Amino acid sequence: MATRRIAEILRNAQPQEQVTIKGWVRTARELKEFTFVEVNDGSFLANLQVVLDGSLANYDTLLQEITTGASVEISGVLVESPAKGQRIELKASEVRVYGGADPETYPLQKKRHSFEFLRTIGHLRSRTNTIGAVFRVRNACAAAIHQFFQERGFLWVHTPIITANDCEGAGELFSVTSFNLKNIPLTPQQTVDYTQDFFGKPAYLTVSGQLEAEIMAMAFRDVYTFGPTFRAENSNTSRHLAEFWMIEPEMAFCDLEGNMQLAEEFLKFVFASVLEACPEDMEFFNQRINDTVLETAQNIIHNQFERVTYTEAIRLLEKADKKFEYPVNWGLDLQSEHERYLAEDLFKKPVIVTDYPVEIKAFYMRLNDDEKTVRAMDVLAPNIGEIIGGSQREERLEILEKRIQAQGMNPEDLWWYLELRRYGTVPHAGFGLGFERLVQFMTGMSNIRDVIPFPRAPLTIEF
Amino acid sequence: MATRRIAEILRNAQPQEQVTIKGWVRTARELKEFTFVEVNDGSFLANLQVVLDGSLANYDTLLQEITTGASVEISGVLVESPAKGQRIELKASEVRVYGGADPETYPLQKKRHSFEFLRTIGHLRSRTNTIGAVFRVRNACAAAIHQFFQERGFLWVHTPIITANDCEGAGELFSVTSFNLKNIPLTPQQTVDYTQDFFGKPAYLTVSGQLEAEIMAMAFRDVYTFGPTFRAENSNTSRHLAEFWMIEPEMAFCDLEGNMQLAEEFLKFVFASVLEACPEDMEFFNQRINDTVLETAQNIIHNQFERVTYTEAIRLLEKADKKFEYPVNWGLDLQSEHERYLAEDLFKKPVIVTDYPVEIKAFYMRLNDDEKTVRAMDVLAPNIGEIIGGSQREERLEILEKRIQAQGMNPEDLWWYLELRRYGTVPHAGFGLGFERLVQFMTGMSNIRDVIPFPRAPLTIEF
Numbered sequence: 001m002a003t004r005r006i007a008e009i010l011r012n013a014q015p016q017e018q019v020t021i022k023g024w025v026r027t028a029r030e031l032k033e034f035t036f037v038e039v040n041d042g043s044f045l046a047n048l049q050v051v052l053d054g055s056l057a058n059y060d061t062l063l064q065e066i067t068t069g070a071s072v073e074i075s076g077v078l079v080e081s082p083a084k085g086q087r088i089e090l091k092a093s094e095v096r097v098y099g100g101a102d103p104e105t106y107p108l109q110k111k112r113h114s115f116e117f118l119r120t121i122g123h124l125r126s127r128t129n130t131i132g133a134v135f136r137v138r139n140a141c142a143a144a145i146h147q148f149f150q151e152r153g154f155l156w157v158h159t160p161i162i163t164a165n166d167c168e169g170a171g172e173l174f175s176v177t178s179f180n181l182k183n184i185p186l187t188p189q190q191t192v193d194y195t196q197d198f199f200g201k202p203a204y205l206t207v208s209g210q211l212e213a214e215i216m217a218m219a220f221r222d223v224y225t226f227g228p229t230f231r232a233e234n235s236n237t238s239r240h241l242a243e244f245w246m247i248e249p250e251m252a253f254c255d256l257e258g259n260m261q262l263a264e265e266f267l268k269f270v271f272a273s274v275l276e277a278c279p280e281d282m283e284f285f286n287q288r289i290n291d292t293v294l295e296t297a298q299n300i301i302h303n304q305f306e307r308v309t310y311t312e313a314i315r316l317l318e319k320a321d322k323k324f325e326y327p328v329n330w331g332l333d334l335q336s337e338h339e340r341y342l343a344e345d346l347f348k349k350p351v352i353v354t355d356y357p358v359e360i361k362a363f364y365m366r367l368n369d370d371e372k373t374v375r376a377m378d379v380l381a382p383n384i385g386e387i388i389g390g391s392q393r394e395e396r397l398e399i400l401e402k403r404i405q406a407q408g409m410n411p412e413d414l415w416w417y418l419e420l421r422r423y424g425t426v427p428h429a430g431f432g433l434g435f436e437r438l439v440q441f442m443t444g445m446s447n448i449r450d451v452i453p454f455p456r457a458p459l460t461i462e463f
Numbered sequence: 464m465a466t467r468r469i470a471e472i473l474r475n476a477q478p479q480e481q482v483t484i485k486g487w488v489r490t491a492r493e494l495k496e497f498t499f500v501e502v503n504d505g506s507f508l509a510n511l512q513v514v515l516d517g518s519l520a521n522y523d524t525l526l527q528e529i530t531t532g533a534s535v536e537i538s539g540v541l542v543e544s545p546a547k548g549q550r551i552e553l554k555a556s557e558v559r560v561y562g563g564a565d566p567e568t569y570p571l572q573k574k575r576h577s578f579e580f581l582r583t584i585g586h587l588r589s590r591t592n593t594i595g596a597v598f599r600v601r602n603a604c605a606a607a608i609h610q611f612f613q614e615r616g617f618l619w620v621h622t623p624i625i626t627a628n629d630c631e632g633a634g635e636l637f638s639v640t641s642f643n644l645k646n647i648p649l650t651p652q653q654t655v656d657y658t659q660d661f662f663g664k665p666a667y668l669t670v671s672g673q674l675e676a677e678i679m680a681m682a683f684r685d686v687y688t689f690g691p692t693f694r695a696e697n698s699n700t701s702r703h704l705a706e707f708w709m710i711e712p713e714m715a716f717c718d719l720e721g722n723m724q725l726a727e728e729f730l731k732f733v734f735a736s737v738l739e740a741c742p743e744d745m746e747f748f749n750q751r752i753n754d755t756v757l758e759t760a761q762n763i764i765h766n767q768f769e770r771v772t773y774t775e776a777i778r779l780l781e782k783a784d785k786k787f788e789y790p791v792n793w794g795l796d797l798q799s800e801h802e803r804y805l806a807e808d809l810f811k812k813p814v815i816v817t818d819y820p821v822e823i824k825a826f827y828m829r830l831n832d833d834e835k836t837v838r839a840m841d842v843l844a845p846n847i848g849e850i851i852g853g854s855q856r857e858e859r860l861e862i863l864e865k866r867i868q869a870q871g872m873n874p875e876d877l878w879w880y881l882e883l884r885r886y887g888t889v890p891h892a893g894f895g896l897g898f899e900r901l902v903q904f905m906t907g908m909s910n911i912r913d914v915i916p917f918p919r920a921p922l923t924i925e926f
Contacts, residue, residue: 003716005616005684022684022716024887042683043616071887073716098716099858099888106886123879124886126682135683139618146609153468153506155602160917161624161691162637162668162706164924174625174639174661176668178695181638181647181655192644198637198695198705199924205625205639212917212926219589220505220598221468221485228624228691232641232661242661243625253466253485253536253561395562416586416926423569423587424487424534425562454623454675461627461662463675463879 001075007044013078015088020075021048024127025101027110028066037066037092039074042126045133045280049081049089050074062095068110069101069127115450122454122463130289133281134451137274138439144273145226145247145435148266154222154249159209161228164201165413173204174232174242205230210432211364211417213250214393217428218420224249226435234458238447241436243456250430256366256375256392259429260352263379263388264305267350271297274442282443290444292383297442299382303349310334310356310373313342320346333360334378336385343380350381363403365391366427377431384441390431397421464538470507476541478551483538484511487590488564490573491529500529500555502537505589508596508743512544512552513537525558531573532564532590578913585917585926593752596744597914600737601902607736608689608710608898611729617685617712622672624691627664628876636667637695637705668693673895674827674880676713677856680891681883687712689898697921701910704899706919713893719829719838719855722892723815726842726851727768730813734760737905745906753907755846760905762845766812773797773819773836776805783809796823797841799848806843813844826866828854829890840894847904853894860884 001020009019023041034054038047052062066072073096081089103109107121108128118125125131146156162176178198179185185193194201209225216223225248233240249262275282275297286293308316317328317338322345326335334353343351355373358365365374375392394400400421404411411418439451449455454463464483472482486504496517501510515525529535536559544552566572570584571591581588588594609619625639641661642648648656657664672688679686688711696703712725738745738760749756771779780791780801785808789798797816805814818836821828828837838855857863863884867874874881902914912918917926 007616022889024682042618069887071716071889098890099884099886101886123678123681123882126679132682135618135620135679139620142619143609143613146606150606153470155505155598156605157598157602157916158691158708160706160919160924160926162693162919162924174641175644176637176639177644178637179644181640181642181644182649184644184647186645198697198921199919200922201924203924215586215926216589216598216916218586219487219595228621230625234661243623245621253534419586421562423562423564424532426485426534427561453620453679456623456625456662458661459663461623461625461664461666463623463678 003073005043006039006041006048009048009078010044010046010087013088015078015080017078018075019078019090020073021090022073023048023071025066025068025070025072027068028063030063035063035066037072039072040127040132042132045129045284046086049083049086050076051089051091052095056092056095058095062097065097065100066095067101067103067106069106069108071098072096073098115447119449119455120462126453129284131450133278133284134439134443134445135453137278137281137285137443138451140274140277141270141439141442142226142435144270144277147273148269149224149249152222154224155216155220157213157216157220157223157225158227159206159212159225161206162199162203163206164199164203165206165211166202166204172207172231172233174230176203176205207231208246208248208432210248210250210430211414213248213430214417214420214428217250217252217430218424218426221252222249236458238449239437239440241448241452241455241457244452245435246432247435248430248432250428252426252428254392254429255427256354256377256429259390259392259431260305260307260354260377263352263377263390263431264350267379267381267387268301270438271300271442275301285443285445290446293442293444296381296383299349305350305352305379306347307352307354308342309354313338313353316346317341331357331359339378339380339385340382343385344382348382350379353378353380361391363407363409364393364400366394367399367403375429379431381441387438387441388431388433390429392427392429395421395425395427397425466536468506469502469504469511472511472541473507473509473550476551478541478543480541481538482541482553483536484553485536486534488529488531488533488535490531491526493526498526498529500535502535503590503595505595508592508747509549512546512549513539514552514554515558519555519558521558525560528560528563529558530564530566530569532569532571534561535559536561578910582912582918583925589916592747594913596741596747597902597906597908598916600741600744600748600906601914603737603740604733604902604905605689605898607733607740610736611732612687612712615685617687618679618683620672620676620679620683620686620688621690622669622675622688624669625662625666626669627662627666628669628674629665629667635670635694635696637693639666639668670694671709671711671895673711673713673893674877676711676893677880677883677891680713680715680893681887681889684715685712699921701912702900702903704911704915704918704920707915708898709895710898711893711895713891715889715891717855717892718890719817719840719892722853722855722894723768723770723817723840726815726840726853726894727813730842730844730850731764733901734763734905738764748906748908753909756905756907759844759846762812768813768815768842769810770815770817771805772817776801776816779809780804794820794822802841802843802848803845806848807845811845813842816841816843824854826870826872827856827863829857830862830866838892842894844904850901850904851894851896853892855890855892858884858888858890860888
């Protein structure tokens with residue numbers, strides 16, 4: 001008989017159906033007449049309850065083998081469950097144990113484990129309720145992102161991971177080399193002889209695919225990246241990873257208005273899709289992890305995002321009946337406390353802040369006519385803070401050259417980026433967001449290391 | 464008026480419709496009474512032909528500005544085209560030029576450029592017919608891969624890019640470090656002091672996500688990776704990249720039979736999806752690049768894959784009426800010439816070869832009872848050669864430990880991989896394929912560097 005997934009059985013199956021399941025035992029509870037076994041196959045938050053009794057030929061042996069963590073294949077008939085909270089259960093007629101799990105040493109026993117502890121057993125933690133739910137939501141979120149862009153005719157483009165561009169924050173880059181680190185070849189001038197390295201020059205792990213995505217947008221109009229990016233920042237926080245996935249759409253013939261519209265549609269679509277795909281998991285997060293999870297999702301889905309310029313935002317913050325740690329004045333980079341005040345206290349819904357001071361934003365953002373601000377945007381959401389950052393890009397060659405020089409960068413390193421403005425330049429715009437941050441906000445998980453399968457952070461590279 | 468994509472117009476629009484398009488000029492041809500402008504927006508292989516004439520207010524200025532490479536926005540009415548090979552054309556009533564392209568310097572002129580030359584202008588080459596078609600097919604192929612797995616309940620899992628595992632071929636790894644290469648800290652024993660590096664130990668770029676995918680399969684049953692992998696191999700060939708994307712499904716409670724079935728369904732689905740999504744591009748490849756492209760796709764879609772064991776394959780090769788460069792004997796790692804003979808000459812359709820000698824395959828492949836062969840499989844296709852490699856994994860702890868030791872590896876480095884066999888082990892299987900190889904085979908492109916936007920290879924790291 002074909003195996004069925006437990007999610008599908010719990011959602012659709014009816015009493016009297018014969019089914020076969022395969023999965024792992026979460027708990028086994030021996031009573032006088034029979035044994036309840038909770039089986040999970042990772043497809044669903046809830047377990048399927050299986051009833052074993054003496055009618056099974058090997059009942060006594062099975063009781064020895066069926067312990068928490070064991071892998072099983074069970075066939076039988078579904079019956080209405082007398083127990084509360086479950087519609088059906090499986091009366092086993094045939095049970096096979098593939099692999100046991102010694103209760104003396106199996107690290108996941110029937111008790112609450114801390115997330116810190118679970119991180120040390122990254123090879124097993126997905127078999128817990130919370131981490132299992134996280135990775136189902138993570139998958140649903142990733143699938144929704146692809147669906148959103150593909151339906152709108154965007155091409156998924158793979159921008160390079162290894163890059164020679166160090167233009168966005170040199171201190172935070174990982175180097176990539178095929179040198180033996182014990183024996184780095186030097187030039188006569190005692191500098192590193194990169195001509196002998198694999199790429200013939202210094203190479204790094206990318207911090208963003210945006211500049212290359214702009215190349216692709218200048219041929220295909222609408223593209224997006226969805227790939228890993230890196231920061232060698234030595235920050236051991238609950239919001240930082242050294243390796244994380246980013247999504248970066250880029251659109252030719254698009255201004256900041258179109259960019260804001262896409263960002264709003266994007267967030268609404270992704271949150272709504274995940275609520276539809278994983279309602280039980282999302283309900284679980286709301287009950288057990290963070291009780292603002294569903295409210296935040298609904299807020300994003302159902303409200304029209306507010307839009308204010310940075311200058312207006314500063315005025316609103318100055319008028320605020322609230323004392324901020326960082327005093328508010330024009331030119332300030334908005335801090336988390338300011339962002340949360342705007343989204344949570346003042347507007348009580350997502351806010352897009354635009355037109356930031358040129359000094360605090362990147363060189364590629366389009367300069368406004370006031371020459372003081374650029375066409376940047378940050379999307380702030382209640383209970384979350386900044387979730388998306390983007391801009392209209394500077395498409396005017398001379399202004400871009402000046403801004404690159406003003407940052408002390410060498411325009412020659414970006415010759416190809418400049419040539420996009422020399423040949424058939426167009427207004428274009430895009431935004432970026434960290435995938436793990438999105439999943440973290442969506443699930444309410446307090447540590448970002450618990451929403452990526454195998455987190456990379458300072459001194460953290462296990463599995 | 465909302466802008467429409469040229470693909471959509473050429474497929475669906477009717478004469479008399481008013482449309483606005485945005486894109487780049489491929490060619491402009493001035494005749495006595497009017498000017499033909501071919502515009503492309505990256506959505507379609509064919510250009511939309513636009514007719515400009517003196518009824519436009521700024522006709523004379525436009526003729527100066529509208530050169531190959533210029534970016535334009537054009538509104539007008541669609542009319543039936545008198546020209547051969549095109550159903551409709553656009554009679555312009557309003558034209559705006561966003562950015563020009565000096566014909567003296569714009570590198571893409573109306574002539575055939577070599578792929579070698581185009582690689583030097585990676586920021587512009589997507590604006591050519593062939594490379595444009597490649598990246599549309601690449602996107603369609605990637606989207607089909609996600610669709611295939613998502614529809615079957617597989618979770619997309621993100622396995623780590625930076626890893627401390629160097630177990631699959633130590634010589635080919637890139638190192639990742641936050642050290643300043645000019646100043647590597649040493650221990651008193653003059654070895655590299657990795658405790659001072661970002662991760663506290665040697666770190667590399669991953670060569671495969673398989674081992675971590677197995678972790679995830681042991682909780683969610685069916686998972687797949689789709690992410691970048693790396694080889695520091697110094698091979699300057701038309702089939703190798705230092706950075707490429709791989710797809711690696713992994714299934715718990717699955718044997719080699721199930722693995723073969725999935726691989727066959729997968730290839731059929733992906734080729735059929737791309738033919739459906741990009742018929743014009745695929746036709747173009749068949750006409751201009753490689754005339755076996757469509758035949759190969761149809762062969763994969765419509766034939767049941769042949770299945771032979773390695774031992775049978777060797778017997779067939781020994782009987783072959785053909786002289787091979789590498790003499791055939793049991794124990795030989797099949798070479799390209801042997802694989803092509805089997806798929807092209809003998810079976811004339813895809814072949815799955817299974818149960819290879821243990822000596823030539825990886826430690827994690829399940830040992831057969833003969834102890835001479837392992838449950839490996841390679842999928843070979845006509846005109847392509849090996850396209851997929853996979854295996855049933857060794858799920859028995861003692862045998863796996865022995866095989867790890869036999870390879871001279873330290874089992875402690877893989878403690879977590881071994882623990883998967885200690886706690887609830889199950890038969891499981893999976894396969895892997897290189898995404899760029901797949902796109903290369905699908906399009907018939909002769910150099911793999913032309914199917915990835917920004918290729919990474921020895922001394923090649925531009926853009």
